[in-house]
Amino acid sequence: MMPSSHQKHRQKSNQTAHQMPNSPNQDASTTQINQREVQCLLYDRVHGKTVGSVALHEVKTILAQQPNYFAWIYLLRPESEVLQQIKQDFGLHELAIEDTTALFQRTKIETYGETLFVVFSTVMQNIQLDKLEFGSSNIFLTDRYIISVRQSDALCEQQVASLCKANPHQMVHGPAYIFYALMNCLVEEYMPAIEHLHDRLQDLKKNIFTDRFHRKTLVYLYSLKEELTSFHLAVVPTKEVTCYLIAHQSAELRKVIPKDVIPYFRDIQDKILSTLDIIQSQSEMQKSAMDVHLAQVSLSQNEIVKRLASWAAILAVPTLISSVYGMNFDNMPELHWPAAYFIVLLIMVVLSSFLYYRLKQINWL
Numbered sequence: 001m002m003p004s005s006h007q008k009h010r011q012k013s014n015q016t017a018h019q020m021p022n023s024p025n026q027d028a029s030t031t032q033i034n035q036r037e038v039q040c041l042l043y044d045r046v047h048g049k050t051v052g053s054v055a056l057h058e059v060k061t062i063l064a065q066q067p068n069y070f071a072w073i074y075l076l077r078p079e080s081e082v083l084q085q086i087k088q089d090f091g092l093h094e095l096a097i098e099d100t101t102a103l104f105q106r107t108k109i110e111t112y113g114e115t116l117f118v119v120f121s122t123v124m125q126n127i128q129l130d131k132l133e134f135g136s137s138n139i140f141l142t143d144r145y146i147i148s149v150r151q152s153d154a155l156c157e158q159q160v161a162s163l164c165k166a167n168p169h170q171m172v173h174g175p176a177y178i179f180y181a182l183m184n185c186l187v188e189e190y191m192p193a194i195e196h197l198h199d200r201l202q203d204l205k206k207n208i209f210t211d212r213f214h215r216k217t218l219v220y221l222y223s224l225k226e227e228l229t230s231f232h233l234a235v236v237p238t239k240e241v242t243c244y245l246i247a248h249q250s251a252e253l254r255k256v257i258p259k260d261v262i263p264y265f266r267d268i269q270d271k272i273l274s275t276l277d278i279i280q281s282q283s284e285m286q287k288s289a290m291d292v293h294l295a296q297v298s299l300s301q302n303e304i305v306k307r308l309a310s311w312a313a314i315l316a317v318p319t320l321i322s323s324v325y326g327m328n329f330d331n332m333p334e335l336h337w338p339a340a341y342f343i344v345l346l347i348m349v350v351l352s353s354f355l356y357y358r359l360k361q362i363n364w365l
């Protein structure tokens with residue numbers, strides 16, 4: 001029987017684990033985050049260095065043997081068996097585990113005993129579909145480990161792993177620094193998404209400022225409004241989480257997040273506030289663009305009505321005169337004039353030309 005992909009991955013992780021903890025100078029390539037389902041990295045808190053990667057089932061044992069070590073466990077679209085394993089190994093709450101299986105969860109922060117559970121909203125731009133995609137990143141945090149679970153594509157973990165390697169002096173803060181780095185990376189992903197929405201709105205200018213009504217333009221503006229609203233709803237709770245991390249003074253939280261790390265969260269808070277301001281301005285621009293487009297359409301319709309009314313007035317003159325002569329009365333002396341027909345035609349032309357001239361002057365034609 002051929003082994004499953006999960007078994008192959010487990011065998012590969014076990015082979016890597018046997019090289020670990022006696023090789024602190026292990027090749028850095030083995031510690032890079034990739035697209036595997038499970039990645040477990042160990043760090044030395046004292047020296048701030050990456051120790052190496054190990055198998056998931058060995059993390060708990062190694063942490064018990066090495067009090068100066070802490071672990072970063074990264075799970076990308078994990079199977080239920082993997083979630084159950086980390087639940088048993090680290091005593092995670094079943095409600096938190098249930099939240100990690102959802103594709104999208106509202107940003108929140110909760111405590112389960114000594115474990116801090118945080119959900120962050122993620123925003124990515126799908127260039128092919130020309131729209132934003134919303135997801136969530138789930139983080140379990142203690143002073144000995146950090147577990148990050150994502151159901152969407154991984155974008156930040158590689159950057160965070162490189163950042164941790166480049167700043168060993170920051171790793172003395174333990175899992176709290178990785179937690180900050182992950183959160184900071186997720187927040188920085190908001191800006192490209194905003195720029196993408198801004199570019200889409202700018203591309204609509206040529207369709208907005210036009211005399212012709214385009215239903216697709218109105219539909220596109222509405223979809224932009226919907227995405228901006230979803231974006232705003234995703235970012236606002238993130239601000240609440242950062243405020244909680246900065247202001248909360250409980251002993252349990254201080255044990256997980258040292259006091260020296262708090263200033264870094266203030267920097268994240270500033271980025272979130274800037275993001276909210278930009279989203280608000282973009283929403284106002286979108287609303288103005290929709291109002292302008294509808295106003296342009298209304299003006300265009302008014303112009304059409306004015307032209308129709310002008311031509312109706314011009315044609316009303318010969319119509320009125322013709323209707324008078326169509327009544328077949330005998331006592332109409334001009335009927336017997338030899339030049340009456342040409343005189344009446346001349347009157348029609350003169351009056352119609354005069355109306356055309358006056359309507360042209362007032363821009364009705």
